[in-house]
Amino acid sequence: MQIVERLAELPYFAALAPAQLTALAQHCQPRAFPAEGSIFLEGEPAAGLWLIETGRVKIHKVNPQGEEHILHLLGPGNTFNEIAALDGGPNPADATALTPVQLWLLPSAALHRLLQTDALLSYRIIGILAGRVRMLVGQIEDLALYSVTIRLARFLLKQLDDPALSGPGVTRAAIAAHLATKPETVSRALRTLEQAEAIQFDRHRIIIVRQDILRTIAAL
Amino acid sequence: MSDDQWFPIIHKDRCVGCGACIAQCPTQALEQRGGKAALVWPERCIYCADCETLCPHNAIEIPYLVCLPTSHNRKVS
Structure with a gap:
């Protein structure tokens, strides 16, 4: 070509x-x-x-x-x-x-x-x-105003909205680096979202089972 | 990437061969190879992420696919 x-x-x-x-x-x-x-x-x-x-x-x-x-x-x-x-x-x-x-x-x-x-x-x-x-203004707002759980919920929803991000998967370390926090904190936030029944783990999948709950947590 | 290609990623440059992940792996999927951890039995891996959590050198990463219930095969992350 x-x-x-x-x-x-x-x-x-x-x-x-x-x-x-x-x-x-x-x-x-x-x-x-x-x-x-x-x-x-x-x-x-x-x-x-x-x-x-x-x-x-x-x-x-x-x-x-x-x-x-x-x-x-x-x-x-x-x-x-x-x-x-x-x-x-x-x-x-x-x-x-x-x-x-x-x-x-x-x-x-x-x-x-x-x-x-x-x-x-x-x-x-x-x-x-x-x-x-x-x-960048949105990121500053997120860092200044929202907890890691809210930022994680927003991050997961953004993954669904952006086909350009299609690729080999996302790791806790990568999410942590994106949210300016630690991988352990991401693990706790993922558990919080799982307990809220917004997401489920299925081996390598993080399945957003209830977008409505995730959007509520994300304050969107 | 098909479903059977999702496994822990072991960064050989960071692994010091301490054996912590091998000792704790609940399904004995990991073994020592050439002084480093290696996923010798990938079919045994249950994706519990214990190895990633306990590695003191952040040498293991577990990749996840973020998806909707109706689009398990859509790669979005």
């Missing part, structure tokens, strides 16, 4: 005209990383805007004690590092492959040139950035 066709399949670029896609394809560079491979580190100069073709990526920060907080879990069609690619600053967080991934890198200089000539692409990126800001 030609690069243009592969880019056109990404929701991010779906509305672009063939000529715009061709211009884009001339600048996009394919990259591949193995599972657990580091795509970039916080503080490094930003290479550009990244697009996920296949696989899953986590955007995360690690504190001096080695504790991890996952900011975003991303899948095919998602993009990341828009902020650093646009403002020219260093990467604001680490990006690591959760599975083998195939990515496209649009270098910052090429992105800036495209934004100056392509209003549709500019609007699309502004929309993505606005969504990111909303998500």
Whole structure:
């Protein structure tokens, strides 16, 4: 498949005209990383805007004690590092492959040139950035106002709503990193949701048996 | 990923071969191989997650699939 066709399949670029896609394809560079491979580190100069073709990526920060907080879990069609690619600053967080991934890198200089000539692409990126800001504001609200059980309920519901997160499964450690807590706390919160009859465990499955109960617990 | 491919993930780089998980596994699914824990008998694993909980080095992780009752085969997490 030609690069243009592969880019056109990404929701991010779906509305672009063939000529715009061709211009884009001339600048996009394919990259591949193995599972657990580091795509970039916080503080490094930003290479550009990244697009996920296949696989899953986590955007995360690690504190001096080695504790991890996952900011975003991303899948095919998602993009990341828009902020650093646009403002020219260093990467604001680490990006690591959760599975083998195939990515496209649009270098910052090429992105800036495209934004100056392509209003549709500019609007699309502004929309993505606005969504990111909303998500971060939501995370701050969750951390400041809600218990781990409420945050876990919201996390589980979000898994159902986001097909881009389709992948090899979620672990207690990953959930803990996403909720800024400890795996033991996640275990207790999962038991609380199980006792509330919102979820059931069936070997490797966490089955949301009562979405209504889970939504009530999630305060949604 | 089919149902019979969901098993504990043992991170060999973190495992120090202390044997705690092997001693506590209720179905003897784990054994020592090359100085590290290994899931030698996967068909015995009942997904109790005891190994993940007690590993002092966080070398074992249990992956879960979040799903709805009517969509057991839909991978959503």
